Amino acid sequence: MRQRRFVNAIAAVAFLGSAASLHAKAFDKSVDIGDFTVHYKVVLPKDYDAAKAWPAVLAFPPGGQGADMVMTTLVRNWQPEAERRGYIVFIPSAPNGRLFFEEGARVFPEFLDKMLAEYKIRDNKFHVAGMSNGGISAFFVAAAYPQYFWSVTGFPGYLPDATPAHMNALAKMCINMHVGELDSGWRQQMKDQAAQFRAQGFTVRFTIEKGESHVLGTLQGSGAARLFDQIEEARQGCGK
Numbered sequence: 001m002r003q004r005r006f007v008n009a010i011a012a013v014a015f016l017g018s019a020a021s022l023h024a025k026a027f028d029k030s031v032d033i034g035d036f037t038v039h040y041k042v043v044l045p046k047d048y049d050a051a052k053a054w055p056a057v058l059a060f061p062p063g064g065q066g067a068d069m070v071m072t073t074l075v076r077n078w079q080p081e082a083e084r085r086g087y088i089v090f091i092p093s094a095p096n097g098r099l100f101f102e103e104g105a106r107v108f109p110e111f112l113d114k115m116l117a118e119y120k121i122r123d124n125k126f127h128v129a130g131m132s133n134g135g136i137s138a139f140f141v142a143a144a145y146p147q148y149f150w151s152v153t154g155f156p157g158y159l160p161d162a163t164p165a166h167m168n169a170l171a172k173m174c175i176n177m178h179v180g181e182l183d184s185g186w187r188q189q190m191k192d193q194a195a196q197f198r199a200q201g202f203t204v205r206f207t208i209e210k211g212e213s214h215v216l217g218t219l220q221g222s223g224a225a226r227l228f229d230q231i232e233e234a235r236q237g238c239g240k
Helices: 002-019 067-085 103-107 110-118 133-144 164-168 184-199 221-236
Strands: 027-033 036-043 056-060 088-092 126-130 149-154 174-180 203-209
Touching: 027 110, 036 067, 036 103, 056 067, 056 110, 056 133, 067 088, 067 221, 103 133, 126 133, 126 221, 133 149, 149 221, 174 184, 174 221, 184 203
Parallel strands: 056 088, 056 126, 126 149, 149 174, 174 203
Antiparallel strands: 027 036, 036 088
């Protein structure tokens, strides 16, 4: 686990550098949950109406999952398409540096309940996604609390501690897994897990992004539309 986190941090720093010249506008908020204060950004549709129910995404940042990585994934993967398509996106920072697939997971499901209480979320369910450590977090939280989610996406990302019970928890979700062609360690692990999901009859999309390494440029900027296309499919299909 330590080695994976170190590699992710290096990739995430490079990812942040590519976004340093961009600026995104989003609301900075925080919520107290137990001993933790969870800071998060929320993107609202341009025509946001608090009386209307909106589709929502819980997006986890990569690397150390701190505020810098929240801003990075906000700019590169989420905000432009969310505003264009009418989605609410929540991107939390790891509380006190505790990763969301480790001790930081303690803020769930209360964080989700608080978001549902503050915002009208369509069908009271989220789509969950993330890159690298964020992708692992997305699968970890989705498997722990499947009743809150329509779909789970890792780019890259996979289910850690894939016990039969944890895998079965994802059975009714759309599962999206994207990994770089040059990301050899993650590629094989994700390929094998996608095959396991398919063998159990789950709905899985697994793609190897040609010429990409750990940080997937194909899903940044205009390429982020693919993430939302897949979320839209989940709203209409296997997530129901």
